[in-house]
Amino acid sequence: MHGVEQHSGVLDRLGQSIASGVRAPGTVLTLGGLEEEFGVSRTLVREVVRVLESMGMLEPRRRVGVTVRPPRDWNPFDPRLIRWRLAGPGRDEQLRSLTELRTAIEPAAARLAAVRADEPTRRRLVELAARLRELGEARRGTDPEYLEVDTAYHALLLEASGNPMLAALQDVVAEVLSGRTALGLMPRSPDPGALEDHEATAAAVAAGDAAEAEARARSVVVEVLEGVVDVPDGGSEQD
Numbered sequence: 043m044h045g046v047e048q049h050s051g052v053l054d055r056l057g058q059s060i061a062s063g064v065r066a067p068g069t070v071l072t073l074g075g076l077e078e079e080f081g082v083s084r085t086l087v088r089e090v091v092r093v094l095e096s097m098g099m100l101e102p103r104r105r106v107g108v109t110v111r112p113p114r115d116w117n118p119f120d121p122r123l124i125r126w127r128l129a130g131p132g133r134d135e136q137l138r139s140l141t142e143l144r145t146a147i148e149p150a151a152a153r154l155a156a157v158r159a160d161e162p163t164r165r166r167l168v169e170l171a172a173r174l175r176e177l178g179e180a181r182r183g184t185d186p187e188y189l190e191v192d193t194a195y196h197a198l199l200l201e202a203s204g205n206p207m208l209a210a211l212q213d214v215v216a217e218v219l220s221g222r223t224a225l226g227l228m229p230r231s232p233d234p235g236a237l238e239d240h241e242a243t244a245a246a247v248a249a250g251d252a253a254e255a256e257a258r259a260r261s262v263v264v265e266v267l268e269g270v271v272d273v274p275d276g277g278s279e280q281d
Contacts, residue, residue: 052080053090054126060099061123062130065110071100072107097123121217128221137227138267140218145263147208148199148215152243152259155202156252163202164248170195171244178232188232189223195240199259202247236265 056076059065076087091108094100098115100108116123118139127136159167170191177188196219197212222228239261246255 048082049086049089052082052086053093053122055080056090057094057097057099057122058126058129060094060110061126062132067110067112069110070103070107071110075107099123119211119214121213124214124217125221128218128225133225137218137222140214141263141267143211144215144218145260145267147211148196148263149256149260151200151203151205151208152247153252153256154204154208155199156247156250156255158204159202159247163198164244167195167198167202167244168241168248170198171241174232174240175237178234178237181230183228183230183232184223188228189220193219195244199243199247233265236262239265 056065065071071091073084073087073091076091077084080087091100091102095102095108097117097120099111101111101115102108118124124136124140127133155163155167173191174188174195177183177185177191182188193216196215200212200215201209203209239258243255243258243262246252246258
């Protein structure tokens with residue numbers, strides 16, 4: 043690996059080991075030790091450590107090195123941390139917490155979008171929902187295009203709210219959608235009811251029906267929440 047690719051690889055390996063608990067809170071790491079472990083330069087190790095410090099996962103200690111901080115200090119909205127947790131033993135807990143967050147924000151975003159979105163945005167949301175149905179009915183729920191369209195749909199819904207704080211959570215939602223697909227938790231044939239709710243949400247936003255948009259968006263995420271209450275290894279959930 044070279045350059046950015048090498049940096050990303052070391053960051054993922056070290057971050058994953060912390061997120062999974064392999065390197066428990068309180069563990070002391072040294073730059074020299076990390077340099078030897080990963081076989082990279084001291085400069086690259088410093089860069090990776092700085093990123094993890096910015097995420098609240100590591101804390102520098104003078105004359106000691108860096109110490110792994112407890113999970114309560116980590117930035118739970120960082121897409122990288124979400125990805126690492128979804129790939130580790132805390133996957134189910136992470137899925138639950140993220141889905142609970144979605145149940146709080148997506149219905150609110152849909153209600154606001156029905157009031158604030160411009161006409162091109164309303165039309166685009168309807169188009170994305172229609173394409174999701176086409177792909178789902180063609181049993182292409184695990185295709186890259188399905189993930190791409192699904193991610194675009196939910197990102198647009200948050201952006202259409204006109205609330206910058208809700209829009210800022212696009213990457214969080216995108217990470218959980220891509221993580222579920224990567225982990226094999228998406229079925230080839232998405233639930234017809236979920237596809238219908240996506241379309242109904244978009245139609246309500248397009249029609250300016252705030253109450254209906256909120257209700258149908260809630261149906262989408264509540265169904266997901268029910269599916270992740272107890273997700274078995276290798277199981278599947280609906281979007």
